[in-house]
Amino acid sequence: MVRVKLWGSLRALADGEEWVEVEASNFKELLDALAEKYPGLKPQIKRGVSLALDGVIYREAWFTKIGPENEVILMPYMVGG
Amino acid sequence: MAFDAQAERNFKVVGTRVTRPDGIDKVTGKAAYGADVSAPGMLHGRILRSPHAHARIVSIDTSAAKALTGVKAVVTGTDLAQPEDEAFADVAINCLARDKVLYDGHAVAAVAATSKAIAKQAIRLIKVNYEKLPHVTDVDEAMKPDAPVVQEGRALETVPAGMSQNVTTHCQFGHGDLEAGFAKADKIIERSFKTAATHQGYIEPQACMASLGSDGRGEVWCCTQGQYMVRANCAAALGVEESQLRITASEIGGGFGGKTSTFIEPVALALSRKAGKPVKIVMTRDEVLKATGPTISTSMDIKIGMTKDGRITAARGELRYSGGAYPNATVDMGAQAAFAAYDLEAVETVGWNAMTNRPKEIPYRAPGAPTAIYAVESVVDELCQELGLDPLDVRLMNAARKGTRSSYGPTFNEIGLVATLEAAKAHPHYTAPLGPNQGRGLSCGFWFNFGGNTCVSLNINDDGTIGVVEGNPDIGGSRASISMMAAEELGVPYDKVRTVIADTSSLGFNDITDGSRVTFAVGLATIEAARAAIKEMCRRVAKIWDIDEEAVIWEDGCAKPAGPNAGTHPPMTLAEIAAIAGKTGGPIAGHHEVNADGAGVSFGVHLCDTEVDRETGAVKILRYTVFQDAGKAVHPDYVEGQMQGGAVQGIGWALNEEYIYGEDGRLQNAGFLDYRVPVASDLPPIETVILEIPNPGHPYGVRGVGETPIVPPLAAVSNAVSRAAGVRMTELPMSPPRLLKAMTG
Amino acid sequence: MKTIPVETTINGDSAEFLCHADESLLDVLRDRLGLTGAKEGCGTGDCGACSVMLNGRVVCSCLVLGVEAQGAEVETIEGMANGEELHPLQRIFLEEAALQCGVCTPGILVAAKALLEKNPDPTDTELRYWLAGNLCRCTGYDKIIKAVQTAAAEMRSA
């Protein structure tokens, strides 16, 4: 199981939870599992999200390995100028 | 990709101040920018724009324009496709309106004619019948439930029901118990702030030349931060396939984020398709200010509690941004960045975006962060003043560091904020004496930085020189940095490398030149491509020497036998290997394709001294110093240039730059006369201090530097002015009438 | 509208062109003579990117009519280098990284050269005021001011 933190405004779409646990070994599995468990998150996941793994922000990178020992934080998709 | 384990790498090229490869062309007037090319049979395009802030288009009569001799094509919104994807659809409808015009300057129709004069005349012959609608240009007004609705049905699922339809985005970040945190504070300050929209203000207006045949094959030459982005937007707006469009990026006369979208290229292509000839469109400055990307306008509330010895106990921010007439998520970035410099037990940031009848926001250097951090740093400064504390010591005490749970979620790894603050504290600027009516301001700044999709192809030429092909327009010297990294890795002199920027048909996809990504991500891919070429060269040499591949190493630009074979053969230089490549297996090249991550966040600290004229509200910037963690500075001159340029853009934002709308919802200052970017005489020297804390995510430790420098100036200047004037300023810009009013009551 | 024949001197060479009465010198240089080094940043004299010399004085070519070039001497950025030998200002702008995007650079070089011919040893303040009509959005002006001063010192000692 991987624990992932949702940002505040997503929590209403995930039963009010700040931290949710899903079965996943990489980012793709994590996103798929989140979308299945909390269908309300699907539109945001489709629009794009970033993921922070132990403090390093990834914008996509489906196959990045994750495990229970990692800190995984969901973030909005980053844009720059 | 990780930082090379070689501690204390001894760089030979990286870190020097070489001359840029495009330099001669740029100092002699030869460099070709967007408007500098023409083609045989070329037509001149011109765009008709809405004079209204908000109106329904009842009808458009183009017959008289079409009938004018010399007019070869007229297009309106119905000549563009309606992409299904919302983002593409917004770009298309922003290029040419369909049912409604959403802001003063929104494009309505366009013509292509045999001369500029005829195109100008034809535009006046187009009759548009508008039904004016109520408009709203202020973000707070737009959020009211009874505000005129800019677009219907655009709110995301995260927006609570019952709000104005203008509200499209809602976000919330943070952690901890705010109530308990504020209860522990000795002093709480809560303030509201407003900031005006500003423009990137690049000196080169958007320009393009486009050609599209009835077979769907097209060519575009344009000034852009991303030719692949232009290709995607044009393909969607024209309903053609990406493979059939070849986009070439011209030299680019500034972008700062402003050239990360598309305004005229689809229009020129549509005109060309109708006319059967190439069409050139060059925007005027008036059009640039009215219809291309300004940044967000904002209204913000910040509340921070502090103990009497300076520890922040809780912080809350509510940000209301408007990104113009379309849904916009810039507030997501602002809300995440707002408190990033602080190690906080309890923090919350809430963000909203509301649509207004203003042009579509386009990212501007660290989009969303400068305004939010301005508000936060203003309140921190005021708390320091009220509690009689040193503002730098307070920042150091509360600074985010390794292990800090950031205000936006993740736990920070190694970050450079404390080192940057300590550098500022040790600098003579911080303790230099101030005179009467003078004040010193300080602010931290933060930006995320990105990597992104990148392709690089590196060719070993038969004469031993190197060609690097990359896909990101060079805004501020990146070709030099890329060549330097290729030279460093291959062990050849810098001048043996030439880096060129590919058109979209010559290299795979690259993300836009944005997010401070190019030196980081393209550099990383270049190093990997060089390593691939080195591997191949070693393999060839191993065959020549008839030894194992692993027994050949690359050192100082040569293949050398190593291990048990050491000294058995004289080293072969890159040039020697290249010269016989045809005999050893064919041309040698390396390439690398990656979606780079690990760019690493960036912090900066700015110090600003100002003097205010108490009788007129005039502000003089006396001294300005920028401190920033740049990771390894590949070309220190251009790192300093980013820091100085960003600082001055921020100074302009703080003092004089603003979009001014009249009661009629029309922009009143669409020109460089009254949209006041800083001029040379407004400024002192901008001192720079580069800290080189290696980025663990890059083989040379490189970190993006382009965006962070625009973040701190807003608060650094405002804090300096507030201290000099003896009154806390809460609105940007602090134009003289505003400041004089604040001082005299 | 009829075109008007104009005889002029550009970068020391005689030149003839036809233009309309309402065409700016900038449009003539760029569209009719292929001299695209001068840029249009605003068209209203506020940015200086179109700076050229007209009879020995620096002007915004967007605020001069093409027909006013009749009998005049025009110098543009294209005439600043002597063949492959760069003017000291051009060379030092490169050496000291006084440009980023480079679009304002031709105008700044023309304006700076005009100042140094008039005042070979300007103070930073004089230089900053002289160049106030040349907007640069990339550099914050710092490296531009330093490069002009380096060039001025070199030109004084030459």
Next chain:
Amino acid sequence: MRYVKPQSFEAAATLLHEEAGIARILAGGTDVLVQLKAEMVEPDLMVDLKHLPGMREIVAEDGGFRVGAAVSGAEMGEHAALKAMWPGVVEGVELIGSSQVQSRATMAGNLCTGSPAGDSVPAMVTAGAVARVQGPDGVRDVPVVDIPTGPGKNSLAKGEFITSILLPARPDTASDAYLRFIPRTEMDIAVSSAAVSLELDSDGVVTAAHVAVGAVAPTVLLVQDAGVALVGSKLDDAAIAGLVAAVEAACNPITDKRGTIEFRTKTAGVLAKRAAHIAYARAGGQA
């Protein structure tokens, strides 16, 4: 648009007088070309007069200087004797636009364009400058203060244009100064402005004073009361207070994108005060 370079002032006046469409005179071109670009005006006739005799000359006349209507700001700034006599006038002209604009912009153009914010106008008014006007019926001299009549408007009749401006002689113990307020340090239109011209006696007492303010009314204003407040003083606090009060009372500005009524009024008084001190010091006065 037709572009014409007439062979004489008389021919120019006739041409302008007889033009049925819109005619414009090309002096420095720094306003009219901007208007062309913005499509604010599309003249049928553009008359270029820069080549006519005296248009580009500064000549001494009756102890003062006659400045041709096509003399640029840069040329005025390079004329040491003119600058020594009327430093305020010259600094006003030199504040118009950038170095590039200075190569072209003229005092006469700045006057005729009718902007209440024109930088050269207040000091011309306080200097008592007189414009020489050529018209279809001959030549007349008109005090500069009577030329502008409102934003974008002037009192010249159809076919009339300025050929030169006379800056008259002044006593040795006299001088002038001009200041404007702009948000930046350069490149802006004045939000408010003030010119002061003073004559002193040998004791440093002001014997004559003229004060004019710009951008605070539909035209540049000569504020008689403000001058009166200074006469007989050495610019003591009471005199300065009188000056400021008179200037503020005379202001009748608008609020627009460049400034508010309150800001313009307040700063006009501040600038008049500061300009008075500069003019006084230049005239040799010691407070």
